[in-house]
Amino acid sequence: MSSEPPDLSQPPHEEVRIRRSAKRARYDRETIDAIVDAALIAHVGTVRDGRPVVVPMLCCRDGDWLLLHGSPASGTMTHGRDQDVCVTMTLLDGLVLARSAFHHSLNYRSVVVLGKAEIVRDEEERSRALEALMERLVPGRQADLRPTTEAEIRQTAVLRISLAKASAKLRDGPPGDDEADYDLPMWAGVLPQQAPTIRAPASRIAGNAAAMRSGERS
Amino acid sequence: MSSEPPDLSQPPHEEVRIRRSAKRARYDRETIDAIVDAALIAHVGTVRDGRPVVVPMLCCRDGDWLLLHGSPASGTMTHGRDQDVCVTMTLLDGLVLARSAFHHSLNYRSVVVLGKAEIVRDEEERSRALEALMERLVPGRQADLRPTTEAEIRQTAVLRISLAKASAKLRDGPPGDDEADYDLPMWAGVLPQQAPTIRAPASRIAGNAAAMRSGERS
Numbered sequence: 001m002s003s004e005p006p007d008l009s010q011p012p013h014e015e016v017r018i019r020r021s022a023k024r025a026r027y028d029r030e031t032i033d034a035i036v037d038a039a040l041i042a043h044v045g046t047v048r049d050g051r052p053v054v055v056p057m058l059c060c061r062d063g064d065w066l067l068l069h070g071s072p073a074s075g076t077m078t079h080g081r082d083q084d085v086c087v088t089m090t091l092l093d094g095l096v097l098a099r100s101a102f103h104h105s106l107n108y109r110s111v112v113v114l115g116k117a118e119i120v121r122d123e124e125e126r127s128r129a130l131e132a133l134m135e136r137l138v139p140g141r142q143a144d145l146r147p148t149t150e151a152e153i154r155q156t157a158v159l160r161i162s163l164a165k166a167s168a169k170l171r172d173g174p175p176g177d178d179e180a181d182y183d184l185p186m187w188a189g190v191l192p193q194q195a196p197t198i199r200a201p202a203s204r205i206a207g208n209a210a211a212m213r214s215g216e217r218s
Numbered sequence: 219m220s221s222e223p224p225d226l227s228q229p230p231h232e233e234v235r236i237r238r239s240a241k242r243a244r245y246d247r248e249t250i251d252a253i254v255d256a257a258l259i260a261h262v263g264t265v266r267d268g269r270p271v272v273v274p275m276l277c278c279r280d281g282d283w284l285l286l287h288g289s290p291a292s293g294t295m296t297h298g299r300d301q302d303v304c305v306t307m308t309l310l311d312g313l314v315l316a317r318s319a320f321h322h323s324l325n326y327r328s329v330v331v332l333g334k335a336e337i338v339r340d341e342e343e344r345s346r347a348l349e350a351l352m353e354r355l356v357p358g359r360q361a362d363l364r365p366t367t368e369a370e371i372r373q374t375a376v377l378r379i380s381l382a383k384a385s386a387k388l389r390d391g392p393p394g395d396d397e398a399d400y401d402l403p404m405w406a407g408v409l410p411q412q413a414p415t416i417r418a419p420a421s422r423i424a425g426n427a428a429a430m431r432s433g434e435r436s
Contacts, residue, residue, distance in 0.1 A: 054304045
């Protein structure tokens, strides 16, 4: 066992190395997991008849796996299983308004996952995966719902992809303008674009009082 | 010239026919244009070495074209040009909370565009495309900025894809529950998820007073 910290600036596989704007790349699982956990929709790319197909799917993370929810009859479920897929999740955080059109940008966090998509066949595993997706959609709601029936579980398909080949890319912070432009008489800055998020009910959060205080502040 | 209204339930090309949940499909340009005009980020799928690659890019519509903004050195700009691409834009409108896990859903509007991506080579055209992208990002801001230099225009690449092969898919409205579940004692409904939008400055809107009144209400 090495005591060296892992080099977070290096990709786990050459396949996922980010070449453009490499300073915005992250390869550590902490960053990747946080982005995947905040994403609700993944854009899933497959190849059909040699051509790309990209469809949006509900996603969530379960440990080292990315789960995708769909109908058993959907094209991506039937064409994507056991095939190479590219799953991309993008969170738009802000519009970056600079002092020139050229330096306008977006603040974003994105993750790209490469791998083979496996269909979750085992009914118990699928049931667990559906609970994870439900928990992602509205934390804590599952407990209030009637139990899911076996027929309902059979009518839902779940794909999973390992997070072993994943990379993140993000931009954060204010606009970066040309030196000569900073004195121009115009507003520049970031307009937030985050969608609202739903928190778990307070009673289910460990360290309840502290969590509620932090919730009140945000 | 036929006076028959076009059949909006049919796709313009078999390639873009939606098979799953066909009742949610739309093929009319009015619906497609409205979704594209509301999307800021497109997920662009290409095929490289037989495998799918999906990357997020800033997008906007210019008439019958979908424009994508990027660096001339990016993989999608170099690999995507003159190749088949699939560009998907998804707007998440709401979380649909039903009375059973199974009937939970998302309200969304999405568009899929299939076609060959062309690089916009002409400098004047590219300059116009960049203005369209800027106008999309923050309506009306262009007029306040210093002029874009020729060097800046050269450092930016734009891909365009015809909207001729496009389809839209959307879900709207409240949850649809099993008859027996409607009496269960729990809240059900839609939690909105729209990101904030930016309007053009009031002075540039035709019918200024009416527009401002409608702006105040929304």
